[in-house]
Amino acid sequence: MGSFGRFLLKRSLQGVVVILGVISVLFALRYVTPGSPVDFIAPLDASDATRRRIAESLGLNQPFYVQYGDYVVSLLQGEMGYSYRSRTAVAPRVFAKLPATLELAVAATVVAVILSIPLGVISATRRHTGPDYAATVFSFLGISTPNFWLGVMLVILFAVQFGVFPTSGRPVGLLDALGHLVVIAGPERGWALPLNVGPFLAAMQNWLLHVTLPAITLGTYFTALITRLTRSGMLDELGQGYVQAARAKGLPTTLVRYRHALRNTLIPVITVVGLQLGTLIGGAVITEAVFDWPGLGSLIIDAINNRDWPLIQGSLVVIGAGFVVVNVVVDALYVRLNPRVLE
Template sequence: MSAGWLARRLLLALFAAFGVSVLVFALIRLVPGDVVTNLIGLEGNVSPEQQAEMRRLFGLDQPIPVQFGTWLGALLHGDLGVSLRTARPVFTDLMLRFPVTLELTVLALLMALLIGVPLGVTAALNRGKAADVLSSSFVLIGLAAPEFWLALLLILLLSLTWRVFPPNGFVPLPESLGQNLRSLFLPSLALSLGLAAAVTRIVRASLLEVLGQDYVRTARAKGLRERVVVYRHAMRNALIPVVTVVGLQVGSLLGGAVIIEQIFGLPGVGRYALEGINLRDYPVVQGAVLFIAVSFVLVNVLVDVLYLLIDRRVVFS
């Protein structure tokens, strides 16, 4: 891996983030109404002159290209603007909320791997048996069930019926590690099951393919234990497709966090973006989506780096 390759990947990531920003900037303005319309609904009767003055103060009276140029110019200086509703800097609010989304995503990713990898390995080593059938059933359910439905089902069973975990709310990590993990368990589990199903399927298929390779048969012919053959020789090569799936699905986790954070009342970036959409708070939506997009493309760069660490034969040009 050369510095030039890494620089090109980061440059492409910046172009991708810029494209997302342009798309979001255009799409959010196609939605009927704006922040002034929402504020009028809260304030009551407002004269047309007052509405015009509010739009002028927010810069919404300018042509769309001028608005985009103003926002892009500020963005190049590291300024994501201020919320039209609260007048707070968007970047500051994102930094306050990002730890919640990051912890939720990391916990969901860990849960998905802890569930998916063992299930996939078990299914591959017991092909056609009961364990394989059960894991296949889990894959079908996990891929078909929407995240919000799983979240509501978990709340119904583990919160309202069995009262094991709280149905909503968030306890910051500095206050209590145990309560923090307890408040994030259900959201992380709901967010992780779809990825866990995908990981199970990929691990099973990849490991079955690798176990049929000549070098695996040679290792077995040498008298190596099956555990050594599977985990030391076969799993290393079987992990490459898993890294691909996990890297691509991180974006899905970030996207799914929008709904999950809203259902469980978590003060993360996803809920912040959803509030901005509902209130037509353009800077909030643009900043939050751009933040998520940059995180996604950086994860893709990290996935390419992991390729090289797992398999030195992989070469990127």
């Protein structure tokens, strides 16, 4: 195994340990949080015997280590228990909401990365010119605008006034849209070029229209942050000796900028993008609320209000796992850009 493979294996194992830690902390939180789920389930005038029966049916009378052991075992089997409130299995509910959250987080990240890195580079290479000032003003505004306000403003402007985008909702998921393609060009029909792409394109258009405003809302702060980071990093790198050396050997400006300076600029940028993507997976609650986006955020808020512990735990474990996976991927990219890390 190469040093890169060893590195990945080590990081993945560390990731598993982190996820176990997340599970344990979540489990411990239950015991320090006031309010028993029984209070929410039992009628106000319920007798002690009824309350005890409810607690027993939820397994709450068991010692905590038995509860913990049961929970970890069921997680390993892909089970997350049953919601205290609705008595339905947690796992399907969480995984039903997950795609919407991931779509929004990834869309916001893509928007941010596509806009911010070129903007930062332009800003750095044309320092103290119009584009640089414009980018600086934009990032200043972007960092200081609260996203619930921005979301509402975007809706008023682009959805209500101009009617370009829908105001809220997500009638079609990205996977549903892609599903059209698989049906048309699935293995059973051969992988021929699909002729009937109409439904796919219509679904994609629908999805894109609905995701645009939430993605901009969620991604603006992020775009501004990465623009500033790219600009200052790029300025720093362009002043390095190796840039002068690269110019001295006759390399054209594009190569000096992109192959040399940008490569090193991206090392810290990648780290921040990864961390931000992680927080976006768990932190889009407000944006989801503004746009009625059916993601994990709203599910968690409801679950917390109801002390619905299996649902809270299930959602947070999934978010934690997503965070860890993103970080392992980021580390892999990081190593690819910065070979000194492998030493």
